[in-house]
Amino acid sequence: MKKLMAAIASFILIQGISAQSVSIENVPRSVQSAFYNQFPPASLKKWEVRKEGYIAVFKLDGRKQYAYYTADGKWVATETRVRRTRHLPADVHTAWLNSGYADWYVHNIRKLETADGHSYVMHLNSGSTLDANKVDALNRDHVLVLAGQPALF
Template sequence: MKLKIYSALMALMCVIGLQSCSDDDNQPAVPQEAQRAFAEKYPSATQVEWETKSGYYVADFHDNSYEASAWFSPDGVWHMTETDIPFAGLPELVKSAFEQSEYMSWTVDDVDKLERPDMETIYIIEVEKKSQGSEQEMDLYYSAEGILIKAVADMDGGNDHEDLLPSQLPEIILAFINEKYPGSRLVETDMEHGMIEVEIIHDNLSKDVLFDKDNNWVSTSWDIHRSDLPATITQALAESQYSAYTIDDAEYFETPQGNYYLLELEQGEAEVKVKIDPSGKFI
């Protein structure tokens, strides 16, 4: 009987030991270059835990009482830091812009500060609105100056902004942007269907610059508030077959072939998109 009890205890200890080893295995073997780079960038970090994501080594830690995650490549190059901050910690211009926006009455669920090398620091305010048994969630992206870069429906409710990791742009694209939009700051890059989309801030506007697979410029576009449309556009619309329609959305496009306004119009259930060049001519 004693032998059986002893054997059972030894088996239990082995199981516990294996579990401990399994827990240790969850902590990746972080390259010294990444550890050194992290220690140099965040010397006061505490409660540091490492994990791997998409080929990066991610340090989850606390710094100045804030929770943060820093992304490093195996060679120790820093790529991004996401910090969870309180709403009160936002720059005053961002808070002011949000409090004057159409989302001012929504509930703020979370606020993140996103820092990346050679790119614009952005602040992401996650908001939600409950009405009639349904719930809407939006992610609002702001620059430090309070420019609303974009508002995106939050479909998965996550706050891991892996899609905002910086991508290396071809030099020809960077040179084009610097020449055509001097003083602009990079916000985001994305590649889809063979096209390269670069989001920038230029002249206090958030602009989308589109290139084809051969790095040729296709277009640049940005949102235009209805009240900012020039008289030539509103007059052309008033004198057209769409005079009874209301403007739901407006964008301005620059292209190698010429510039134009793209208007989304609606009348009841009917919706239509029209292009009008700066002189007021329908395209």
């Protein structure tokens, strides 16, 4: 389970690096059908393609989300931005506070939903520690994955 979540988190982390927009005509019907069956009320903004599969960028209930699919239309995950740490569920918030990273700067938080349940992916930075040359030599980045509740379906 941990390896699967780490793999999905890394899939999402590099989404912006290698994803490119693609017209709907170039998205396989199986992928389109899977998306529209899963998110019928969603407002599709665009499709992106990567070697791992397709990403539907859409809005649902006023929130921008990303749904990840394999090339044959199998749903992998859905990603939703969490605005602030205070918006985390109480158990996840407590786990973060007890993780040793509570004093690190939080760049962003994503809720990651998969068939196995959901997790929260936090992109953290150790903060500014400038040396005499104004270089942040001790700056460290970290990705913290906190498990939420298992899927009930």
